[in-house]
Amino acid sequence: MEFFDVLARRHSIRRYLPKKVEEEKINLILEAVNTCPTAGNLQAYHVVVVRDEERRRRLARACYNQEFVYEAPVSMVFLADPMRSARRYGRRGMVLYSIQDATIAATYAMLSATALDLGTCWVGAFDDDKVREVVGASSDLVPVAVITIGYPAERPEITERRKISEMANMEVFGRPFPHKEVKKELIRS
Numbered sequence: 001m002e003f004f005d006v007l008a009r010r011h012s013i014r015r016y017l018p019k020k021v022e023e024e025k026i027n028l029i030l031e032a033v034n035t036c037p038t039a040g041n042l043q044a045y046h047v048v049v050v051r052d053e054e055r056r057r058r059l060a061r062a063c064y065n066q067e068f069v070y071e072a073p074v075s076m077v078f079l080a081d082p083m084r085s086a087r088r089y090g091r092r093g094m095v096l097y098s099i100q101d102a103t104i105a106a107t108y109a110m111l112s113a114t115a116l117d118l119g120t121c122w123v124g125a126f127d128d129d130k131v132r133e134v135v136g137a138s139s140d141l142v143p144v145a146v147i148t149i150g151y152p153a154e155r156p157e158i159t160e161r162r163k164i165s166e167m168a169n170m171e172v173f174g175r176p177f178p179h180k181e182v183k184k185e186l187i188r189s
């Protein structure tokens with residue numbers, strides 16, 4: 001799939017078919033994640049692949065009972081490792097770079113899964129301690145995102161965005177960028 005089509009196709013999927021995600025696809029997603037940029041190439045994040053039914057049930061509970069977290073056959077839990085980044089970058093590594101590393105990694109996972117015809121949803125509403133407990137992570141790791149992955153059982157809702165001229169500024173903040181639309185159609189399969 002062409003890269004811009006992947007971006008246009010990706011929308012949150014919150015209903016999944018009870019169909020296994022092929023091992024090869026999971027491995028490909030992890031390989032894609034492992035290419036992502038990280039501060040100082042320190043890769044200050046970890047990912048836990050959750051497929052076990054009971055663990056998915058507990059993960060959904062930790063995500064304030066978002067049922068689709070259980071329904072998705074796979075979830076990838078991205079954990080920032082602040083101390084790994086802090087060793088070189090001090091406080092900035094701890095509070096910013098490690099979180100960014102994990103966020104970028106999770107984004108790579110979402111987009112690669114989309115390219116493989118899978119649906120995903122970024123889940124950020126969860127109890128940190130409970131997520132740590134479910135995936136056996138120590139208290140020095142920070143859960144940043146739970147990415148649900150599976151074959152969609154719904155067509156994605158096309159969500160609105162604010163105008164690019166509202167979001168993008170030219171040279172200085174507050175001066176709108178004079179954006180001219182290039183890509184007309186969102187591509188849906």
Ligand SMILES: Cc1cc2nc3c(=O)[nH]c(=O)nc-3n(C[C@H](O)[C@H](O)[C@H](O)COP(=O)(O)O)c2cc1C
Pocket residue numbers: 010011012013014066121122123124125126156157159
């Ligand atoms: C940081 C973050 C946290 C989110 N948390 C949740 C969540 O807990 N539950 C959920 O259903 N969707 C969650 N979402 C998905 C957003 O609701 C969704 O991306 C947004 O509405 C845009 O829709 P789209 O993904 O379909 O384009 C989250 C997204 C982000 C980036």
